Amino acid sequence: MPENYKIAIxxxxxxxxxxxxxxxxxxxxxxxxxxxxxxxxxxxxxETVGDEVTFIQRIEPDAFRGVDFVFFASDEEITRKHWQSAQKAGASIIDMSYALESTPGVLLRAPWVQDWNAAPDLKTTTVSPAHPAAFVLALLLKRAQTVASVVSAAATVMEPASEYGRSALDELHQQTVGLLSFQSLPKQMYDAQVAFNVVPSLGEAARVSLMASEARIRRHYAHLAEAMLPDAMIQLLHVPVFHGYGISLAISFDEPVTLDHLETALGGEHVEVVLSDSDAPSNLSSAGQSDVLVRVRTADGTELATKHFWVWMVADNLKLAALNALACAQELRFLRPQGKVQ
Structure with a gap:
């Protein structure tokens, strides 16, 4: 029997x-x-919804009446303005904007990584899906430590423009065109040149903050690790691509491990290990993919057992965020059987 929920995005x-x-x-x-x-x-x-076309509506005070799930895929300001109206209406809230992550009672979740001991209960009204980069790192390190004890892990996360929305995409495109045609560069979003450039920070007047994003990834990873996963050093770089995360992860074990053994451990649900060098994972090959694409190499480039490895992983950042939000909603779904507002 289909479950006839009412969902607001x-x-x-x-x-x-x-x-x-x-x-x-x-x-x-x-x-x-x-x-x-x-x-x-x-x-x-x-906008198309399934086989139907519908209009985007205004967010009215009573817009959430009778709604089972509200997904906030908006900016933080809109979420903060309207989430309490959704809560008062009895809806389950999935906050993809991170606006509510520090709000008391809001649960930070990544169901692909966390077990049911930390799952929502009947008192949970609002869930904040963990940052995609944080839960990908947690997922890979959780599997890596089944091979041997991880003694150190360091990750460089390469972030695309689409992580900051359409305005960031547009500015990267305009900067690229401007540089090729020797024109001035728009810098309203970044206050820095990001086209043809890799940067660890942005200008003082930037509308986005790489430092805040890096801190969020660290914070979310630490929450997901919960003393069960190894500590990980994490740095964030903004790279001149439109879509897709690239993450370079250095792992060291307490004993030698074979390449085949680690590849087998990392592969599985949600993760595809790519073995061919001619088809190495890239942000282009990850576009539209539901899985994280992974390539594993020994640190010294040999095929011998070793303690030290490089893991290169790529993922569609927007797809991954949507899938994690969906997984969070599926957990909450068991608390709202048949779409009845509790």
């Missing part, structure tokens, strides 16, 4: 919102009634 016109819409329509929630909402600038836009 706030920030439906955003990159995250569009990806989430597609992901939900390919999931157990495909038969739900969807409400697409956003701020004034997106009102009236047409």
């Amino acid at each position: 706030v920030g439906a016109a955003s990159l995250r919102g569009k990806e989430l819409n597609e992901t939900l329509n390919d999931s157990v929630f495909s038969s739900a009634e969807f409400l697409l909402m956003d701020d004034e600038s997106a009102l009236g836009q047409l």
Whole structure:
């Protein structure tokens, strides 16, 4: 029997919102009634929901009445403005904007990594899906330590422009065109040149903060690790690509491990280990993929057993965020049987 939930996506016109819409329509929630909402600038836009076309609506005070799930794929300001209205209406809230991650009672989740001991219960109204880079690192290190004890781990996370929305994408594109045509560069979003450039920080007037993003990844990884996973040093770089995370992870074990053994341990659900050098994982090959693509190499480049390895992983950042939000909603779904508001 289909479960006829009512689902609202706030920030439906955003990159995250569009990806989430597609992901939900390919999931157990495909038969739900969807409400697409956003701020004034997106009102009236047409979006496809399954086989139907619908308009993006204004977020009214009573917009969440009778809604089972509200996904906030908006910016932080919109989430903070409207989430309590959704909570008062009795909806389960999945906050993809990170606006509520430090709010008391909000549960930080990555169901692919965490077990049911930390799962939502009947008192849980709001869940914040963990940062994609944090839960990918947690997933890979959780599997790595089944081979041998991990004594050190250091990750460099390479972040794409789409992580900061359409405005960041547009500015990267405009900067690229401007440089090729010897024109001045727009810097409203980044306050720095990001086209053809790799940067660890942005200008003082930037609308986004790499330091804040890096701190969030560290914070979320530490929460997911919960003393069960190894400590990991993490640095964040912004790279001149539109989509897709690239993460370079250095792992050292307490005893020698074979390459085949580690590859076997890392592969499985949600992770595809690529063995061919001619088809090495890249942000282009990860586009639209549900799995994390991984390539493993020994630190010294040989095939001999060793304690030290490089793991290169790539993932579609928007797809991964949507899949984690979906997994969080599926946990909450068991608390709302048959779409009845509790």
